[in-house]
Amino acid sequence: MSETGSKNTSFLRNCSLFEEMTDKELREVLEMSELRELRAGEHLADETDFPRGLSVVLSGELLASNRAGEKITDLNKFAKGSVVGAASMFLTDGPFRYSSLIRATRQSKVLVIPERKVMELIAGCPSFALAYCEFLTGRIRFLNAKIGGYTARNAVENLRQYISAECLSSKDGACDANYSELARKLAVSRPTVYRAADELIENGFILKEGKKFRLAK
Secondary structure, three states, rough: OOOOOHHHHHHOOOOOOOOOOHHHHHHHHHHHOEEEEEEEEEEOOOOOOOOEEEEEEEEEOOOEEEOOOOOOEEEEEOOOOOOOOOHOOOOOOOOOOOEEEEOOOOEEEEEEHHHHHHHHHHHHHHHHHHHHHHHHHHHHHHHHHHHHHHHHHHHHHHHHHHHHHHHHHHOOEEEEOHHHHHHHOOOHHHHHHHHHHHHHHHHEEEEOOOOOEEEOO
């Protein structure tokens, strides 16, 4: 690649994945990597066309989105110094569809480190292997938080629909406020039911009277 000088070496050292590596190791990473320049709106990766390896944002900004039919939902932004592409690693069986669309929000430069070099670093560079595990752990925590938020929103709507149906079909116009039973029926945790019920009460959708829920008038 053309930009293999001290500037990019210093830049990589400021990324947590590479901060413990020697100058020689960093130069080897740069020599095996590809520099990509992206215009605003240009894709680094989509479902079927994506680089196999890790990509480091040298400048600009990338945006990860999810596409479901015609609907595109923005998930996360990656500023200078961010690393993307872990989902492209270690693919062995059959065709694979990448989980996100990744595009530049403005003029950007990205260093693509090929999978074979990443695997070589994992096998031969303990500091990188440890940093990579920490990086993946951070991604898992981020995704768990995203899933938790999505589940919580679904839980509120599911609980609202369930209580509405029960109240409208019962003779006394009420629904039992048995949190354990509601959690079992909605396939969520009991704390999730508590939070969902509190939100419905706070927003004026339902009332809690003793051990019963009722629809607010």
